[in-house]
Amino acid sequence: MSAAAPLLEARALSLHAAGRCLVRALDWQVQPGERWCVIGRNAAGKSTLLRALAGLGVPERQGEVHWLGRPQTAWAAADAAWARAYAPQHLVDRFPLSVQRLLALSTVRPGRLTMEQALVQLDVAHLAQRGVMQLSGGERQRIALAQCALQGAPLMLMDEPVSFQDPAHQARIAQWFSGLVSADGSAALVASAHDVNWILRAATHVLALHGDGGWSAGGCAQMISAPVLERVYGCAWREAGGVWVAV
Structure with a gap:
């Protein structure tokens, strides 16, 4: 990896599913220190895009994705875990591991934060000895974020x-994202989300999927605006007291 290589780069990436074009010719980079949120209507392709960026199977794709300056396809499976981590929206646990054991098994490159720090920061320290199959949906999701980090x-x-x-844990996670990525300036994060006001707290940049294959990208100040949100979601938006509302 050269010193100037982005952590993630999409080159003319196009994605299709069920006869629809989800993303057309995406040319996009993610640099160290950036926190991106992917927005779009339901079925616009957010999850499919994240799977493609993670190197997982998608229905149909063209173009290239690079991690750390190398084509995604050039990474061996074992080495891919060194380059990127992925937390899916839905998880299926097949083994009754404890939270502590699961997190220990998830560690590939120690150093960004300790297990104890992750447990405290995500408000799951009290779950360390509990089995992952006994957790609520919200608890399991926070454990998945700890695994990813x-x-x-x-x-x-x-x-x-x-x-x-x-809401309390949403705010906590937005704050956690900021510390997680800015701690040493060498990491970056890409997440999908719907809540525009949460995105303003959590992200530095936004990638918008328009639903017809089109896309746009830029800083939050540029992207969280009435014209962009109306194009993405198909409804009017207004800002009231610093809060964005669909109308």
Whole structure:
């Protein structure tokens, strides 16, 4: 990897599913220190895009994805865990491991934070000895975020990381993202989300999927605006007292 290589780069990436074009010719980079949120309507392709960026199977794709300056296809499976971590929206646990054991098994490159730090920061320290199959949806989701961070990869991909969280934990995770990525300036994060106001707290940049294959990308100040949100969601938006509302 050269010193100037982005952590993630999509080159003319196109994705199709069920006869629809989800993403057309995506040319996009993620640099160290950036926190991106992917927005779009339901079925716009957010989860499919994150799977493609993580190197997982998708219905149909063209173009290239690079991690740390190398084509995704050039990474051996074992080495891919060194480059990127992925937290899916839905998890299926097949073994009755304890939370502590699961997190220990998830660590590939120790150093960004300790298990104890992750447990405290995500408000799950009291669950360390509990079996993962005994957790609520929100608890399991926060454990998945801890797994993603503890893997130690510089590129972290998370699909709907606050979909099961109450407002207090949503705020906590937004703050955690900022510390997680800015701690040493070498990591970056890409997450999908729907809540525009949460995105303003959690992200530095936004990638918008328009639903017809089109896309746009830029800083939060540029992207969280009435014209962009109306194009993405198909409804009017207004800002009231610093809060964005669909109308």
